[in-house]
Amino acid sequence: MSGSFGFLNLKKPPGLTSHDCVARLRRLLHLKRIGHGGTLDPMAEGVLPMAVGSATRLLSFLPTPKVYRAVIRLGLRTTTDDITGETLATAPTTDLTPEQVNEALQQFQGHIQQTPPAYSAIQVNGQRLYTLARQGKPVEVAPRWVDIEKLDLLAWNSSSAGWTDLAVEIHCGSGTYIRAIARDLGAALQTGGTLAQLRRTQSCGFQLAHSLSFDEIATQIEANTLVLISPPQALTHLPTITLPDALAQRWCWGQTLLLPELDLPAPPPNSDIVQVQNGQGQFLGISHHQNSSLIPKIVIAG
Template identity: 55%
Template sequence: MFGFINLDKPTAWTSHDCVARVRRLLKTKRVGHGGTLDPLATGVLPIAVGAATRLLQFLPTPKAYRATIRLGIKTTTDDLAGEVLQVRSAAAVTRERLIEALKMFRGTLQQVPPIYSAIQVDGQRLYKLARKGESVLPEPRTVEVYKIEVLDWQVLDSAHPEVTLQIACGPGTYIRSIARDLGEVLQTGGTLARLVRTQSCGFDLADSLSLETLEEQVTQGSLLLADPAAALKDVPHYALDGQFATRWCQGRSVEVDSDAMGEAWVRVHDASAHFLGMGLLSEGFLVPKVVLNATTV
């Protein structure tokens, strides 16, 4: 089997749980995922099957989320799964004040990841250190937020209103950190109440499969994996003819005509548009990096 599954991850499942389930369903060990989702989050979790696991690194990196933030509450994990550290009234926060505060969260940001995260410090995961009671503050990292807009403003509890945001961002952005930092800016505290990833690695939530649907399709023999070449449609492609395609598939560099400056990644196809893998254009040569020949696929 070779291709991708656009999985709608259910709540309370880890990304690893989903990979393990797909391995059992498809009876194959060669399964991986693109972009970890927290257990309480749902939405797009791209799953690679077979040799497609080697292509995860080339998928588009932008992501999009629908995030609901509860104001007036601060927790250890920056979401509702954690222990409550502080409760304050956020009744004075208006939609207008919120929209003004969100201007600080657009563009290039220095963001401190949550203490409960999978980032490694001295070879240990932060969440493991936090569970031991060890206080380790992660280093800030540079992230990109392309868009952050208000979708809904809910005041079911006047002291702790909730705002639902649409967020488009680059890789490595923690939405829990945005919830925490927005609460700091508003001087009320804030924590993530719900999170849905609507886009990831070029896949959309509207086209995703639930685990139940995936199981049904596997049982009925109707599962169609997403074409890796389609998932990589935004990567420039390069076609090789005859002996050059054969040479490249044997792991040998091919001299090519290219105007590319420096180095550039390309999708490599043969004359019949069959996807052969990923190559690097460099100094007039097409260097094979991920070769998918008939035996590999």
């Protein structure tokens, strides 16, 4: 492997938890310091960004927009809000029309409040909600604000079993539960709803088309051709400031630099966070830009 610091665009298979994926990648790379950039439910597949080595410190600076392709099953309500749960209720969907569904979908776009599923990784008093739910001790969680930029109906399939499957594409911010959208859409249409399939096609700037399966990663490791995605490649949404070597050393020591006094170009307006590199183009870390001052935030190289 070329270097042990950077990111991997993992194609998560269904059936594994995000933690399972971290553990498996640790075994493949023989490295302990690995983290992921956003939980995917075990039944889900698709993009799971992985940070290797010191790049784990940069996960919170990756872009937050996510894109999902999902199948929502109307006419079925389950304990987990997906098809892995036990059936709570069924209802006929034969009278539903695409016009009704599209109208209902409108209320799930924009800056909205969403109640997380009872089976989720959110912690309450140090315990995961899914642990409490499995113990028969479900906890009521307050709604949270989430951002859903776009929610499009792609396809419609009515089953002879009485339910209706909707293929949808969702563009959203972090913290959005697709299972909650399925549940709440079913409630709005008075049919019940649950999540039947989920694939994440974009996360943290990484695309499904460029993701690698575990088998592909293992093959590249064996051939010594695996190359990690560098921080500058993953952080293209952040402006870059290049420091001369002497100033770069001072910044790496934790010193605040005053840009006007040093005759350095200021970042674009409204750029609170910037990436910093030296004259040779080496990534040094992340800096806070405030009042024309460059304040070290995450120092990677020094």
